[in-house]
Amino acid sequence: MALKHKATVMDEKTMQQALRRIAHEIIEHNRGTEKVVLIGIRKRGVPLAERLQEYLCEIEDFEIPLGILDITLYRDDLIQRQDQPEVHTTDVPFDLTDKHVVVIDDVLFTGRTVRAAMDALIDLGRPAGIQLAVLIDRGHRELPIRADYVGKNVPSSRSELVEVKVKEIDQADRVDILEKIAE
Amino acid sequence: MQTLRRKDILGLEEMSAEEINLILETARSMREIMQRKIKKVPVLRGRSVLNLFYEPSTRTKASFELAQKYMSSDSVSVAGTSSSLVKGETLKDTVRNVEIMGIECVIMRHPVSGSSHYLARNVEASVINAGDGMHEHPTQGLLDMFTIWEKKGRLEELKVAIVGDIRHSRVARSNLWGLQKMGAEVVVAGPPTLMPPDLNAFGVKHFTVIEEAVDGADVVMALRLQKERQESGLFPSMREYAELYGLTPQRITRAKEDLLIMHPGPMNRGIEISSELADGPQSVVLEQAASGVAVRMALLYLLLGGTKE
Numbered sequence: 228m229a230l231k232h233k234a235t236v237m238d239e240k241t242m243q244q245a246l247r248r249i250a251h252e253i254i255e256h257n258r259g260t261e262k263v264v265l266i267g268i269r270k271r272g273v274p275l276a277e278r279l280q281e282y283l284c285e286i287e288d289f290e291i292p293l294g295i296l297d298i299t300l301y302r303d304d305l306i307q308r309q310d311q312p313e314v315h316t317t318d319v320p321f322d323l324t325d326k327h328v329v330v331i332d333d334v335l336f337t338g339r340t341v342r343a344a345m346d347a348l349i350d351l352g353r354p355a356g357i358q359l360a361v362l363i364d365r366g367h368r369e370l371p372i373r374a375d376y377v378g379k380n381v382p383s384s385r386s387e388l389v390e391v392k393v394k395e396i397d398q399a400d401r402v403d404i405l406e407k408i409a410e
Numbered sequence: 411m412q413t414l415r416r417k418d419i420l421g422l423e424e425m426s427a428e429e430i431n432l433i434l435e436t437a438r439s440m441r442e443i444m445q446r447k448i449k450k451v452p453v454l455r456g457r458s459v460l461n462l463f464y465e466p467s468t469r470t471k472a473s474f475e476l477a478q479k480y481m482s483s484d485s486v487s488v489a490g491t492s493s494s495l496v497k498g499e500t501l502k503d504t505v506r507n508v509e510i511m512g513i514e515c516v517i518m519r520h521p522v523s524g525s526s527h528y529l530a531r532n533v534e535a536s537v538i539n540a541g542d543g544m545h546e547h548p549t550q551g552l553l554d555m556f557t558i559w560e561k562k563g564r565l566e567e568l569k570v571a572i573v574g575d576i577r578h579s580r581v582a583r584s585n586l587w588g589l590q591k592m593g594a595e596v597v598v599a600g601p602p603t604l605m606p607p608d609l610n611a612f613g614v615k616h617f618t619v620i621e622e623a624v625d626g627a628d629v630v631m632a633l634r635l636q637k638e639r640q641e642s643g644l645f646p647s648m649r650e651y652a653e654l655y656g657l658t659p660q661r662i663t664r665a666k667e668d669l670l671i672m673h674p675g676p677m678n679r680g681i682e683i684s685s686e687l688a689d690g691p692q693s694v695v696l697e698q699a700a701s702g703v704a705v706r707m708a709l710l711y712l713l714l715g716g717t718k719e
Contacts, residue, residue, distance in 0.1 A: 297439065299453075300443075300451040300452070300453040300481075300711070300715075301451065301452060301453070302453075305453065305715050305716055306716070308716055309716075310412065310413065310716075311412060311413045311712070311715060311716035312412070313412050313435075313436070314436050314439040314440070314708075314711060315439055316438060316439040316442050317439075317442055317443075318442070346452070347451075350446065350448045350450065350451070351446060351447075351448070352447075
């Protein structure tokens with residue numbers, strides 16, 4: 228299967244704007260950041276969460292706790308997959324009880340990753356609430372899940388691929404839509 | 411490498427450095443789960459495991475059972491003395507009967523070397539060798555390597571001295587294969603009568619004086635003197651053995667300052683290791699027990715957490 232570039236929907240500047248806006252929305256929604264904690268979902272949710280933490284710190288002058296979640300052991304597709312995903316470490320070095328947890332991921336698609344993340348979080352403690360922030364919402368939900376903060380809504384077809392690149396991992400900040408074409 | 415492409419874990423002799431690395435990396439992620447309040451992840455929900463122990467075991471059995479519980483698998487444990495083995499049923503029949511009940515993985519400890527290989531060839535379930543006679547104890551070798559790796563940050567170019575009854579020790583064999591594959595230098599020490607006849611196959615240096623073997627060592631691993639496997643006449647007496655080969659603070663002065671002292675347990679205190687060393691600041695005996703659960707969780711995930719081709 229070959230991939231053809233179809234469109235660029237976000238560049239470095241618009242990504243920064245979107246994340247800054249989300250930072251403001253998090254403060255507004257939670258009336259401050261006192262009880263807010265951030266949880267980045269591996270892999271690309273982590274650098275996005277770190278940036279949100281930085282922006283929130285600039286605005287509120289307060290460093291919000293940041294944790295890293297690996298959802299591999301909570302996936303619902305392990306039994307079907309031929310390629311076994313590698314397990315990485317979950318690192319949430321603080322108590323989630325009574326906290327407003329903002330989960331951050333790059334793309335919201337079927338909602339299954341978020342379902343797994345919520346199960347994983349509830350095993351770690353009993354948060355006051357869980358909110359979801361995503362850079363891209365591309366639709367096609369398979370579960371009743373929605374995001375509280377969205378960088379950009381990108382209507383896409385199932386045959387397309389939404390590729391998020393972040394500097395920390397991919398040496399560039401951009402979001403592309405790629406089309407799968409039969410050779 | 412992402413996946414362990416094998417059905418069974420039978421020994422470290424047949425395992426590659428790449429595979430060992432994957433297991434150690436996965437175990438590191440598993441250790442975090444053990445530190446949680448709720449020590450359970452749903453990854454092996456609905457998978458069934460049989461623990462079949464034809465020899466006594468405390469730590470290995472508890473460790474496997476806890477690993478299974480933390481991974482949400484269902485398990486049954488059968489001990490040799492309470493099983494049909496005493497009624498004369500063959501191993502193959504026992505396991506085939508349990509397999510048909512839905513067991514997908516068998517953890518087995520057995521007094522006969524090669525028994526887990528035999529079982530693995532005859533059943534579809536994954537087999538993990540939890541110690542077969544004097545042959546191998548791969549999960550112990552892996553947990554020992556994991557403990558060293560966590561403490562030292564590497565295995566490469568470390569000097570490890572394995573001391574004691576090498577001949578009867580499956581722990582020693584697994585460590586000899588594993589550690590050398592991972593780039594460590596391994597030497598063995600103990601009375602010549604307790605060295606295996608096939609020692610040359612491992613390509614390690616043998617010392618009869620403990621002080622010489624531990625010279626410059628990063629790790630000293632004491633082995634249990636296996637009273638139950640001793641034929642008569644291999645050494646004069648327990649007391650003489652302790653005098654000549656027991657690990658004591660005086661005996662390890664030539665080792666590196668940040669030496670790790672290990673023992674797979676159960677310890678014969680005052681025979682192969684003095685209490686002073688076993689409970690001292692260099693001892694990582696208890697860390698070894700904790701590592702065991704993480705390593706076994708990793709193996710269960712790598713063997714059962716996906717589809718078999």
